[in-house]
Amino acid sequence: MARPHIEPFVDRDVPFKKMTLPGFPKGMQYKMLSIDTDNGACSMTVLFEPGYKQPPGMSYTEYELFIMTGSITVGEKVHGPGSYLFVPAGVAIEALTSPRGATGLLFYNHGEPSFVESDSDHPRAERDRFAAVNAYENMQWTSTNFFPATAPGCLVKVLRFDQRTHAFTFLYCMTPNFWQDNISYHDCVEEAYHIWGTSWMMQFGDLPTGGYFWRPPYINHGAFGCKLGTLAIGRTDSQLYNHFHFNPWTTPEENQERAASRLLHRNPELYKWVNTHGHNHPIDFDYDHGHAHGDTPHHHGDGRVDHGHKKKKRRRR
Amino acid sequence: MKAIPHKRSREVEAWLKKELVEQKKRYKKIVAEQDALAPKRDKWVAEFLQRIQTRGTHVHWDQMRKVRPEEIPVKPKRKFRVVF
Numbered sequence: 001m002a003r004p005h006i007e008p009f010v011d012r013d014v015p016f017k018k019m020t021l022p023g024f025p026k027g028m029q030y031k032m033l034s035i036d037t038d039n040g041a042c043s044m045t046v047l048f049e050p051g052y053k054q055p056p057g058m059s060y061t062e063y064e065l066f067i068m069t070g071s072i073t074v075g076e077k078v079h080g081p082g083s084y085l086f087v088p089a090g091v092a093i094e095a096l097t098s099p100r101g102a103t104g105l106l107f108y109n110h111g112e113p114s115f116v117e118s119d120s121d122h123p124r125a126e127r128d129r130f131a132a133v134n135a136y137e138n139m140q141w142t143s144t145n146f147f148p149a150t151a152p153g154c155l156v157k158v159l160r161f162d163q164r165t166h167a168f169t170f171l172y173c174m175t176p177n178f179w180q181d182n183i184s185y186h187d188c189v190e191e192a193y194h195i196w197g198t199s200w201m202m203q204f205g206d207l208p209t210g211g212y213f214w215r216p217p218y219i220n221h222g223a224f225g226c227k228l229g230t231l232a233i234g235r236t237d238s239q240l241y242n243h244f245h246f247n248p249w250t251t252p253e254e255n256q257e258r259a260a261s262r263l264l265h266r267n268p269e270l271y272k273w274v275n276t277h278g279h280n281h282p283i284d285f286d287y288d289h290g291h292a293h294g295d296t297p298h299h300h301g302d303g304r305v306d307h308g309h310k311k312k313k314r315r316r317r
Numbered sequence: 318m319k320a321i322p323h324k325r326s327r328e329v330e331a332w333l334k335k336e337l338v339e340q341k342k343r344y345k346k347i348v349a350e351q352d353a354l355a356p357k358r359d360k361w362v363a364e365f366l367q368r369i370q371t372r373g374t375h376v377h378w379d380q381m382r383k384v385r386p387e388e389i390p391v392k393p394k395r396k397f398r399v400v401f
Contacts, residue, residue, distance in 0.1 A: 004344050005401045022328050035340055039320075040333050061320040089321045110320035112333055124318050148377035181368055182375045202361045203399040205354055219401055223365050246374045247390040248362045252401055 002038045003189075007213035008204045009033065011045045011193075019046075023115040027052040030106070033193070034214040040112030043191060043214070045105055048072060048098035056119040058092040061111035062129075064160070064169060066233055068195055070102030082136025084159045084169070088129040090122030105193055105233060135159055135171050148242050151180035151224075159233075166239035174199055174226035183222045183245050185255045188238040190215045197230030202248065218252035218259065344400075351400050358399070366390075
């Protein structure tokens with residue numbers, strides 16, 4: 001995911017724009033939060049105008065939709081504030097309407113926004129991955145399950161968890177007077193949007209309602225504080241591990257070195273294998289052996305994981 | 318299947334190009350705003366480095382430890398960047 005470090009950005013400072021991409025019906029507006037320079041994947045605040053009507057249809061990329069205010073109706077089901085939908089690529093959803101209007105967040109994960117009118121799924125669609133939940137009404141706050149953990153007073157509701165990458169989408173809240181006196185960074189991309197409330201980070205200052213960030217891996221953030229409470233939605237692209245420290249001036253490169261060193265101490269056998277195995281191409285028996293397609297980063301003992309392979313036919317077992 | 322291969326129309330390519338140009342402007346504005354925040358940030362950092370010696374730094378959940386004076390890092394000469 002190639003997006004620049006966008007932090008902080010407050011969408012309340014910019015106006016909505018009309019969505020003019022082919023396929024999208026009239027009546028949808030958006031504010032771009034961040035966009036991938038390679039594949040057009042993006043995160044947007046969206047506004048469905050009162051009376052918005054969208055026929056049944058699908059997108060070429062998976063997307064996530066979170067409703068903040070108002071409501072939408074998909075088929076006969078009404079999705080009000082707190083509703084979250086995960087729609088895999090090619091899955092056709094029923095007609096979407098918004099009689100009184102709505103605002104939400106729309107995340108296109110692996111390609112530019114697209115809408116193709118269709119009342120049936122694309123042949124390659126994985127409908128079983130579709131998910132919908134109302135996070136305000138049907139989920140309860142839990143402590144984070146990270147080790148090391150964030151300080152008490154930061155609670156989460158996990159909306160989606162990818163079992164392979166451990167990427168997840170979650171609501172989080174900070175209770176009034178939350179504070180955490182350390183500096184954190186992660187091995188993953190972290191993205192968040194403030195639905196309500198203001199929190200503070202030592203690097204960036206206050207992030208108010210409508211505040212947003214897209215933060216690439218290994219970038220320092222924290223210490224943290226929140227006076228009156230905050231409700232936000234967050235996402236990662238892989239496992240979130242809290243690398244805590246207290247040096248405000250380290251660079252992402254230094255943080256990455258430290259993360260590798262910590263891997264050596266936490267997972268010595270795995271580290272040794274990754275470093276010394278002749279081929280260094282981890283195979284997950286749960287999934288396709290990507291090497292046949294050259295689509296999995298790996299190296300041949302020289303540490304260069306950016307090389308490619310020509311497509312080969314898949315091996316038969 | 319994260320995305321289904323498809324061909325982009327000219328309109329889509331033009332839309333993407335425009336959004337990427339706007340994002341570059343957004344990024345530059347953020348960098349400028351964050352550079353302007355430097356004096357406040359320096360003060361916040363000084364207060365943080367003081368607090369972790371008296372109240373402590375979080376290491377896990379509610380567990381904290383006090384940082385010894387000799388552990389306090391020294392500010393390097395390079396520019397203090399927070400946006401990368």
